[in-house]
Amino acid sequence: MKPSIVKAKPADVLKDASMIKQKEMMAAHYERLTNAPETGEKVASTFVPGNLNELLMCFDLVNNLPEVNAIQSGLRKQSGQYIMEAERAGHSEDVCTYVKSDIGMMMKGNIGPNGKELPKPDVLLLSYTGCFTFLKWFELLREQYKCPTIFLQTPYMADGKVTPNMIQYMVEQFKETVIPTLEEVSGVKFDIDRLREYLKKSAQAEDDLVYILETGKNKPSPIDAYFGGIYYIGPIFGAFRGTDDAIDYYRFLREEVDERIQKGLGPVTPDGPMDEEKYRLVVEGPPNYTSFRQFWKMFYDEGATVVASSYTKVGGTYDYGFRHDPDRPLESLAEYCLGVYTNRSLPMRIDMLSDYINEYEADGLLINSIKSCNSFSAGQLLIMREVEKRTGKPAAFIETDLVDPRYFSAANVKNRLESYFQMVEQKRSGKGAAA
Amino acid sequence: MTQSTSEIVARCEALYEDLSFTAAREWKAAKEGRKVIGYMPVYVPRELIHAAGMLPLGIMGGGDNLEVVHGDAYYQSYICRIPRSTIELGISGRLDFVDGMLFPSICDVIRNLSGMWKMLFPDTYSKYFDVPQTYKDEIGGTFYIGEMRELLRDLEQIAGHKISDDEIRNSITVYNANRELVKELYTLRAQVPWQAPASEAYLVIRAGLVLPVEEHNVLLRQYIDAVKAEDRPIKDNSKVVVTGMFCEQPPLNLIKSLELSGCYVVDDDFMLVSRWLIGDVPTEGDPVYNLSQAFLHHSMSTAAKYEPNQEEKGQFLVRAVKESGAEGVIFASTSFCDPALLDRPMLQNVLKEADVPFIAFKYAENSGQMQPIREQAGTFVDSIKLWSAA
Numbered sequence: 001m002k003p004s005i006v007k008a009k010p011a012d013v014l015k016d017a018s019m020i021k022q023k024e025m026m027a028a029h030y031e032r033l034t035n036a037p038e039t040g041e042k043v044a045s046t047f048v049p050g051n052l053n054e055l056l057m058c059f060d061l062v063n064n065l066p067e068v069n070a071i072q073s074g075l076r077k078q079s080g081q082y083i084m085e086a087e088r089a090g091h092s093e094d095v096c097t098y099v100k101s102d103i104g105m106m107m108k109g110n111i112g113p114n115g116k117e118l119p120k121p122d123v124l125l126l127s128y129t130g131c132f133t134f135l136k137w138f139e140l141l142r143e144q145y146k147c148p149t150i151f152l153q154t155p156y157m158a159d160g161k162v163t164p165n166m167i168q169y170m171v172e173q174f175k176e177t178v179i180p181t182l183e184e185v186s187g188v189k190f191d192i193d194r195l196r197e198y199l200k201k202s203a204q205a206e207d208d209l210v211y212i213l214e215t216g217k218n219k220p221s222p223i224d225a226y227f228g229g230i231y232y233i234g235p236i237f238g239a240f241r242g243t244d245d246a247i248d249y250y251r252f253l254r255e256e257v258d259e260r261i262q263k264g265l266g267p268v269t270p271d272g273p274m275d276e277e278k279y280r281l282v283v284e285g286p287p288n289y290t291s292f293r294q295f296w297k298m299f300y301d302e303g304a305t306v307v308a309s310s311y312t313k314v315g316g317t318y319d320y321g322f323r324h325d326p327d328r329p330l331e332s333l334a335e336y337c338l339g340v341y342t343n344r345s346l347p348m349r350i351d352m353l354s355d356y357i358n359e360y361e362a363d364g365l366l367i368n369s370i371k372s373c374n375s376f377s378a379g380q381l382l383i384m385r386e387v388e389k390r391t392g393k394p395a396a397f398i399e400t401d402l403v404d405p406r407y408f409s410a411a412n413v414k415n416r417l418e419s420y421f422q423m424v425e426q427k428r429s430g431k432g433a434a435a
Numbered sequence: 436m437t438q439s440t441s442e443i444v445a446r447c448e449a450l451y452e453d454l455s456f457t458a459a460r461e462w463k464a465a466k467e468g469r470k471v472i473g474y475m476p477v478y479v480p481r482e483l484i485h486a487a488g489m490l491p492l493g494i495m496g497g498g499d500n501l502e503v504v505h506g507d508a509y510y511q512s513y514i515c516r517i518p519r520s521t522i523e524l525g526i527s528g529r530l531d532f533v534d535g536m537l538f539p540s541i542c543d544v545i546r547n548l549s550g551m552w553k554m555l556f557p558d559t560y561s562k563y564f565d566v567p568q569t570y571k572d573e574i575g576g577t578f579y580i581g582e583m584r585e586l587l588r589d590l591e592q593i594a595g596h597k598i599s600d601d602e603i604r605n606s607i608t609v610y611n612a613n614r615e616l617v618k619e620l621y622t623l624r625a626q627v628p629w630q631a632p633a634s635e636a637y638l639v640i641r642a643g644l645v646l647p648v649e650e651h652n653v654l655l656r657q658y659i660d661a662v663k664a665e666d667r668p669i670k671d672n673s674k675v676v677v678t679g680m681f682c683e684q685p686p687l688n689l690i691k692s693l694e695l696s697g698c699y700v701v702d703d704d705f706m707l708v709s710r711w712l713i714g715d716v717p718t719e720g721d722p723v724y725n726l727s728q729a730f731l732h733h734s735m736s737t738a739a740k741y742e743p744n745q746e747e748k749g750q751f752l753v754r755a756v757k758e759s760g761a762e763g764v765i766f767a768s769t770s771f772c773d774p775a776l777l778d779r780p781m782l783q784n785v786l787k788e789a790d791v792p793f794i795a796f797k798y799a800e801n802s803g804q805m806q807p808i809r810e811q812a813g814t815f816v817d818s819i820k821l822w823s824a825a
Binding site (some may be wrong): 018038054089091092094095096099128131132133135136137139140143144149151153155156158161165166168169173176177267345346347348349350369371374375377378379380381382386399 | 738
């Protein structure tokens with residue numbers, strides 16, 4: 001069974017059709033997922049970086065993303081209890097809270113955001129891309145679910161380039177391991193033309209996503225590329241890349257953003273349209289989800305817009321030119337995995353952030369360092385100093401966590417942000433050098 | 436000249452404490468054109484470096500004697516200590532004689548450190564050494580051979596000459612001998628741990644990270660022969676396996692504290708590079724292919740490695756317990772070590788199934804306060820004895 005296509009009402013298109021559309025898509029997806037035991041659809045769990053949604057669709061598998069489930073638990077303020085549940089069961093306080101939220105949720109009945117039990121996966125597609133924790137996470141899930149586990153290794157882009165050896169390794173894994181096992185689990189024969197069709201649709205949506213993200217170069221920026229960006233990347237990083245739904249979503253969003261540009265408006269926040277744009281920031285690192293709105297408010301209350309972020313590139317660096325290519329399907333999937341932000345070397349990340357500051361004419365760099373995430377966090381202090389040195393723009397550092405509420409200290413974060421905005425002001429008024 | 440156990444151990448301890456790596460510096464200075472390539476845990480094929488005529492130098496962080504002045508400025512409090520002390524070694528000039536650094540694929544912290552090294556020391560060769568986590572010859576094997584050939588090309592460039600297959604075969608032979616001696620020492624320690632205590636064996640094997648392998652082979656032989664010739668008192672200790680120490684190394688005092696609290700450490704995962712490949716690597720045929728085969732099919736298990744078979748998960752630990760005659764397992768993991776700490780619950784479940792008792796604690800390479808560890812380990816040993824008696 002294929003996913004039902006949800007259509008937003010035309011009357012909504014000029015207002016917030018994209019938001020309605022995404023809500024409908026997510027609700028339909030979770031319904032499909034939780035109804036899988038009844039409908040007989042098979043479920044594949046996998047990760048956002050290195051997400052092979054088009055390939056999974058070729059086998060009629062429903063894509064379940066534990067990272068997204070953990071984010072949903074964080075946003076719904078349930079992750080704290082899940083994490084403590086996992087820690088009581090012996091998981092260390094030091095490790096990734098996505099993992100512990102997921103495991104704690106499983107221990108508490110695995111209830112999804114729609115209030116229904118999430119199904120057991122029929123297969124774990126361990127796409128080991130840019131994060132070591134993924135490897136252990138799915139070993140932990142395999143221990144519980146005892147289902148087939150497919151391992152796909154994405155070599156790290158340590159020297160800033162993709163080598164033929166890397167591509168060959170990944171394509172061989174697709175051909176010899178990933179595809180045959182997916183065929184076996186699903187009972188569906190692989191059809192490469194079906195994959196080409198999905199990839200064509202992916203590229204179409206990717207064009208619009210890049211257009212939207214790059215509107216951050218406008219003054220004022222019509223989007224917030226971090227807090228708003230989380231919503232914008234949802235469909236394409238999740239279970240919708242390669243679908244008509246994603247194409248529709250990004251078209252609606254593009255129309256909305258164009259309209260805001262024409263009217264000279266800034267981003268839409270939870271408290272309505274943003275007022276004057278005082279600060280333009282580039283942000284590195286994931287956000288905190290347990291106090292997401294409070295965190296965002298600290299920015300828009302001060303007139304700070306995030307014009308570009310690295311987090312919105314964890315599921316693909318499309319703004320650097322990558323598009324899924326139907327003419328080279330497997331090679332293209334390999335290149336996609338190789339290029340995601342967390343699979344890029346530290347010097348590449350520094351280049352990217354420095355480019356963003358220059359191209360988006362930002363006032364500086366803010367790093368939200370996440371306790372749980374060594375893939376992002378290890379090396380960020382050097383990134384900060386190097387970007388500052390190259391761009392001459394001030395940088396600042398705050399520390400929170402993904403979905404562990406114990407590591408979000410609102411007062412500390414607010415203090416640091418306020419100090420940072422003062423630093424930007426000083427820099428603007430020419431006092432920065434003396435400060 | 437025959438050396439006593441205490442003389443050998445004293446020499447090894449001096450090498451261990453020497454954070455200027457004088458022995459490696461002297462080796463390099465002894466002949467013009469010599470090069471030194473540093474590497475971090477867990478594993479690199481040292482044979483390739485040796486075949487290039489270079490000295491592989493194991494960098495296991497700064498231990499508990501290094502004052503970290505600069506390194507902390509590069510890391511948040513929730514990152515383990517080994518990268519910050521390694522940066523300290525670099526910035527303080529202690530590695531200024533090193534011609535290249537290899538950062539093996541082990542975790543995200545060491546992975547990112549490879550990029551930091553490129554930024555901090557742009558004039559020194561550095562490489563993230565990726566290894567396969569899939570073990571089919573035509574897939575992971577082909578990839579790994581490609582990665583090793585790339586490393587060989589880089590080493591040839593640094594050395595300024597080609598590296599022949601015969602040179603690699605010769606190096607494999609020397610390292611086979613080294614692995615055999617290390618294995619002999621581990622077997623001896625498991626059989627008569629009072630003769631070759633873990634704190635000594637650790638130092639003797641660790642010396643192999645800074646000495647030329649030929650010299651280390653002689654040292655190992657001398658130590659094994661010396662301890663066999665001695666008659667040391669047997670203590671009423673319990674045999675344990677320690678696991679989780681495969682990257683950031685424990686302070687020597689920690690190993691001594693375990694012994695003082697009543698443990699005979701009869702197996703461990705310290706400095707796995709010395710034991711990573713199990714058995715001899717064949718010296719006939721394509722040496723790079725042989726190294727890849729050994730890596731894929733005859734290598735150790737650790738948390739940094741993917742286990743494709745659920746039934747096999749953690750069994751390496753159960754086997755280690757059985758083969759060494761251990762009565763329990765101590766999980767000693769570095770604080771904030773993702774691989775060890777994420778793996779730990781799975782390994783503990785396997786041990787529960789196998790009815791093997793265990794305890795767990797965390798440490799850092801500069802942990803100074805040993806009393807809680809001594810108390811915990813002592814209680815563990817007491818409880819093992821009680822269970823055994825029941």
